Amino acid sequence: MTAVDDGETAVPDEAAARPSPSPRPRDAEPDTPESADTTDTAGTAGGNDGRAPRSKLHVLLIAVLLVVCVALLVAGTLVGLAVWRGHQQDRDRAAATEAARAEVVNILTIDPNAIDAGVQRILDGATGPFKEDFASRKDVFSAVVKEQNVTSTGEVKAIAVESASDGSASLLVAATSTVTNAESGGQPQPRDYRMRVQVQEEAGQWLVAQVEFVP
Template identity: 40%
Template sequence: MSTSCDAAELADFDDESVAEEISTEHADDVDGGARSTHWRMTPPRLALLIGVTTAAALASLIGFLGIQDRHAQQSVDLRALYLQTGRQGAVNLTTIDWRHADADVQRILAGATGTFYDDFSQRSQPFVEVVKKVQSVSTGTVTTAGLESSTDAEARVLVAVSVQTTTNDAPQQSSRAWRMRLSIQKVGDDAKVSNVEFVP
């Protein structure tokens, strides 16, 4: 009798265990299938991911190229400013008319800074007196100009100038060729002459 009950209980236990195990395995399979379905990279999702990644890469590249282009343009503009300042500074220095020498000197000082401004402002009055005394009229024309060196803050410009001059003692125009090295300094959004050297 005891053996029969044990066998029956064992049979019930085995049936329940098997059923539970099958149920558990089935649940795992269902969950695993759900997880697998959730993380599966389907073709539409893959295409979307590639599209988003490509768009982000292109946006970064365009932004980088835009910054590079802006920096390059700023460099070109700055070099042009230095060169124009050097050319105009050379013209101002060599174009003096005794009839409005004071205004000519003020024009030179307006485009000057640093050491050159200090030196020229101290010597400007004796210079004007000499120009008026000999009734000098000089006109400078730039023949060539180029940047010798440049940075974001300063530059050196070489300028060749042809100067035509008349005085009360020599009414016939005399022509001379001058070469100058002008140091240019960035001042805010502008640039000014900070030093002048005459070179052979």
């Protein structure tokens, strides 16, 4: 150890040669927060990955529900149309039946004292070939009724729809009439008829287009 002249305690050479510790930078951040940030980021990413499948499933469920609702709506509409069409067909059949019944009664009911009114009733319920044919013969028909003093009362006993389509129908009619004329000496004579009557709709009204007597 070397002595110093001013009398102070000498510092050992070994201590003087040892380097002093370097100061720690103030702006340095601990490692722990960085680790925490990394962990949080990873956790957030993992959370997004977890939510993505749930979001897709939610959208899929909504799409399925929409498809089901649309299918139910379409099915309900089709059922409603079928029911409405069934009711419409029933109304058409009833209207066609009533038109055929009324016209057959008009044809078989004859009063020589009101022949013009009777002829007009037949024409009012007719259309097509039947109306044209009867209109061309009405004068001869009226003359025969008056000359023979023909009186007839008709009645429909049975009527059925043979076939039907939009705006037209074919019906089978069983009818009877009680006829008196000059040849019968005033004695009523019963008569039976079977007819095939074709009707069609015109402007919302059902009219007889053809009448055919069948055996």
